[in-house]
Amino acid sequence: MQTKYGTVKKAIKSKILDGTYEPHHKIQSESEMMKQFNVSRHTVRLAIGELVSEGWLYREQGAGTFCADRTRRDAQSNSLPRKNIAIITTYISDYIFPSIIRGAEAYLSESGYNVSLFNTNNNHEKEREYLEKIITQGFDGAIIEPTKSAYSNPNINYYLNLERLNIPYLMINAYYDALEPISVLVDDERGAFLQTEHLIKQGHRDILGFFKTDDMQGNLRMKGYLKAHRMHKVPINPKLLNTYQTDEKETKPVEELTQLLTHIEARPTAIVCYNDELAIRLINVLREKNMKVPQDISIVGFDNSFLTELSEVKLTSVQHPKAELGQTAAKLILDMIKQQHNHKELKQEIKSVKYPTELIVRSSTREVPVKGRDLEKAK
Known part of the structure; x- marks a missing residue:
């Protein structure tokens, strides 16, 4: 205490x-x-x-x-890189995060840098604690996955202080809009558009969407889902659009899907999932209801993670660069550090990177008859 x-x-x-x-x-x-x-x-x-x-x-x-x-003292101690980089992520050992971290860590280690990993568990207090460590413990720069990036962040002043102290940082997977930092992202909106369009072209009209909305990725993926419906002139049923928060991810989607499956007349024929982790969780719900994928219902994930091959039904999913994203983030932060230390050989502007998305089609989706219209008209 x-x-x-x-x-x-x-x-x-x-x-x-x-x-x-x-x-x-x-x-x-x-x-x-x-x-x-x-x-x-x-x-x-x-x-x-x-x-x-x-x-x-x-x-x-x-x-x-x-x-x-302390600026003058810190500036003197910062005159040469100390070869220390912080990586802050919302999670370290879960899902796709180990691949992202390995990509960044390998590149930084080859460049002679020590890497310290910090895990916020998507908690702003933890994020603040680690930002204080970056400021006080002599880090040359930081790669940061923002916490609950869809919300106003209580730690914005810490980021502004990083900028004042000339400690470079960039953000991965998402960013705080107010700061407009250098970032390395996936085109989340386009990815969800491809998920949804694929199902529409297969004839699906009642497409259930699940999106985590306390981060930027989830909101962009929801936008892509809606945009695909509008572009293909498919009416959006509000009852089929479901949102949840990080702390609800293991319960709310399962409860919502279970509830929807009890109403046979309004039962969806396909599901767009925020990520592969959720898709596998919902496949288990379908199995408990004696429903088969894709015969009874099609399902699409996002991130093309190792989970796509674990289920007996191989999951259609959107490609995520993972290790490559981490490597790119590592390269950019080192460029920012070099620029900070006035290396003349680095003259080009450092820009954010957004990776394009691609849908990897496997066996979790199938074509269904289009009610009241020719399938070709939906393509």
């Missing part, structure tokens, strides 16, 4: 690290902090005293306590 003075110390340090307190900026008075944290003056002075001795603050007699200017 954290001590009272530790809580005060951490709060002051966080305001320094997120840029709230700039160099030579006067911090709150002792009285204000006593009231804010409901602690004694002794507790506040103990916290401030440690931060002064550690070089985060300085005192001026009769004027108050100020944020120290």
